[in-house]
Amino acid sequence: MFYREAGQYKKTYSADMAVFPILQDRIGIGLILATAAIIIPIFGSNFFISTVMIPFLVFSLGAMGLNIVTGYTGLISLGTGAFMGVGAFACYKLTTYFPDVNIIIWILASGVFSAAIGALFGLPSLRIKGFYLAVATLAAQFFLEWCFVRVPWLFNYNASGAIEVPQRTLFGVAITGANATPTVRYMVLLGIVVLMTWVASNVLHGRIGRTFMAVRDMDIAAELMGIRLLPAKLTAFAMSSFYCGVAGACMMFLWYGGGEASDAFNINQSFNILFMVIIGGLGSLIGCFFGAALLNIVPIILKFGLPAIGLPLAGATAEHINHLFVGSLIIFFLIVEPHGLARLWQITKQKLRTWPFPY
């Protein structure tokens, strides 16, 4: 009823090609951004911000990275966790060597390093396809994981072998380290995520994104049409790893505040992010957010929500139920809607447009 585009005339091509062609969509996105940037920092408790919102944003960024290579370019990657780790370590090394440069710059710059590593491990994608490639990217995962533990230079020869996040400030306010409040870290993270989503949306709607999609739909046909496969696939891997690297740096510096990399960036993290992408929807940016929200919130509800309504669960049992529940959820969503939550969202919007008529 309210979601109609009747009367909204497009007078220019650019208006017609806009990412959000309908006025209501633009208002909606504005409202969401306003909620995220104003209402949540003011009214959200520290607990809510640090256990729900910060992980959600970090995972959205990681899922976006994986979606670029898997959803848009059709190359399955199981090395996401490792690429995130590369970003975290790159950021750590950079801020150790150049402590005076703002940490936000280093968080973004650390993506460059993981992009380089990602492109390197993307090289086999030219010859290997499908599941064979998935297994090949596992080589990256295990090799890099090994490096994180065995190369002491990466963690500055700490006795603990963990990343120790130093305190860094922006305009005199601590944004990383022990003194940074969750709200400040959340605001920084939100800024990074919004910026990177905007860039991704533009790149993926443009020539590069179309190249990716042509390669996904059929790489041989794309090659016949004049797309050079090697640059296209390597760009996809590099861009994807860039996003993953930034997500990893954000995870270590803005969420965990330091910790052992072998736990944070192991193979389970790769799978976790792959779930988010699949459940959210392959080849859809908004799907990344849906997937991250769902898989991030379900464990929290099971952990904190059920005891609150009088179903006390021991830690171990909650863990088991969580496994069981996430597993069934994945199967359920795959059966109901293999194209993910993003497709459900599209269907809903279509229904809303024509409501109350069926079509």
Add this chain to the structure above:
Amino acid sequence: MDLLFKIFIDPFLQMGGAPDLLVQTLWEGLVSGVLYALIALGFVLIFKASGVFNFAQGIMVVFAGLTLVGLHEKGVPAWLAVLLTLGVMLALAVAVERVVLRPLVNQPDIILFMATFGLTYVLIGIGEFIFGGEPKQMIAEELGLPRGAFDVAMLGGRVTFQKIDIAAAVIASIMIAALAVFFQYTRIGRALRAVADSHKAALSVGISLNQIWAIVWFAAGIVALITGIMWGARSDVSFALQTIALKALPVLILGGFTSIPGAIVGGLIIGIGEKLAEFYWGPLVGGGIENWIAYVIALGFLMVRPQGLFGDKIIERI
């Protein structure tokens, strides 16, 4: 120069210098290779018949092992427990076909792959819920598996063979032979091969896909149970075992997803290769390379043959 010497010459000098140690390493590699091959075999069976890349094979191994041990703890005699576990695996196969595979017919491969991921989580959840998370002792003795080891003097030293390893190799060979006979000479085996060739053609000559899928998942369940017993007897039965499923992946890409001989040869190459690399080259970089060297070996092979050593040739049409 020193580095090159350490990489290219020194390991071989060590091998020549202590041939008994080399034989011991080769034997250990061979045994772990057999076990990798067993897991890979479970993957290949399902992939051939349904085109599903079954990630849950590793957890099926754990699940079968846990069910067996759990039943025995409840006081069920060992051999009856084996039979009951087979029944559980059959029920699992039918349930998977019914609940997961049937609604997802004709979906892209990655969707089915993800569904088996979901299955993995469900099985982990159920397994931990029922049997708890602690490692359990495999009932090797009750099943009549030999224990202990014997030394053989050879090449100027002594080489130790664990009896259970020999039993594992023998049982694996018997099972592989049995599977080969089953595929080659029985009616169901022919139907399985037909389905592997083409789903549509098999359907059109009246083969029931649903039935075949249940059978093939059950076959993979049997393989999983045997793998669980053998692997569990070497260490113990715990959820950590599921990580060996990840070890089976390089075996698969080495041998090709569709080839049973490939799974066996690939398993042996990976098993022996990683033990040799760990023992002779590992110390150069601080050890622990076992985790990824298998993937590097497999990647090396893939660069030359993208379909694996024995895989069907990949033909792409526009």
